[in-house]
Amino acid sequence: MSRSIPERGPGRFKVAAAPPGLTEEATTYRVEVEKGLPYSAKEVARFIETTLADDRGWAAEHELARVDGHADLRIVLATPETVDQLCAPLDTDGRLSCRNGSDVVLNAWRWNFGADSFGNDLVAYRRYLVNHETGHALGYPHAECPGEGATAPVMLQQTKGLDGCTANPWPAPVDLVGH
Template sequence: MAVGLLGPVAYFLGAQHLPGGGPSDASSGATRPPSAHVSPTPAPAVTPTPTPTPTPTPSRTELDVPPTGSGTFVTAQASGSTVGNGSRPLRYVVQVETGLGLSPSQAASEIAGILGAPRGWTHDPDNAFQLVGAGAAHDLTVKIATPGTADSLCWAGIQQDTGGEYNCEVPGGVVVNLKRWVKGSPTFDGPIHDYRALIINHEMGHYLGHSHVTCGGAGRLAPVMMQQIKGLHGCVANAWPYDENGDFVTGPPA
């Protein structure tokens, strides 16, 4: 068992995303007084035309990462079809520590997309995965937890000191450190979704039996089973087990 890589969550917040609808604005109109010599026909009431307030452009906002959390988890009410051709799909649930403001269903959807990607572990025809929801029979659990809770889970599972920084694979599942899910890594300059793919692919790789390797040569893609957060050693940051030609990206044993 070994400690793996992590990566961050950014949320788009805007009036269109808030329950209850967007902003509104209204102005009042005045009626014209009648002439002294003419019996006026009452002017129709003026219905003021609201002046719309522009919908704010969603801004990229980082989720707060508290050092520790409740230690309790909520399971995503989410499920999906089997991805991959393996004869026995690994059924997994996604859990998020309570009180973080991170949607379990959104996290589960993102993880399902990573595990079903063409360059992911399903490129190996022996592998298959299926996201299942709360209460369903499952083979492993993917937990997203605050650094303190992640440390506790990793120590309890594999006696590994993750130092508030790393993810781990433990008996029965994977522990993702919220700090890495939200903030990524200074060694990885790609989109945050790609870094999350690296987290999931690295730790799921451990679950599938893959061990740590190191850089296969300067300028080459870094293997996902390399601890890229600890340095690239001449390789290029990479989030996927396979390259664009379908070749497995690996290197010498670490």
């Protein structure tokens, strides 16, 4: 369901409450949603946690744990103008997402509307978005399409296009090479 996404928000965030758990060996992350967006921090956090805990995702290589206090990573869903500010000096044109330092910044416009490369599959696109930007935070660089018709690496900039690959929301073996 398409929702109205404001271009500008207040730059203040609601932190999603996290379940208690052991995090000694884990890379921790906190989920925040900018106030004024039509998404609850709880629903966004549940989706992100499910994505990052999935065996098809980074959980196969990294232990990740959601917290609501101090965290290694801050995963933020924000309005386009706030994304531009959080991603600076990277220019997102109000439509791209980024990783900037320990911030994983997800553009609410993309969260809501997706990208042509995923067609109408908004759930798959959101999984891609979470995995791609979190992948950067975990140290993974951009990847190229390995060949026409191949499954796209999650680190391919699939929002911008597929370069002959097929859309894929999950890390592929080619994403893990050399890491």
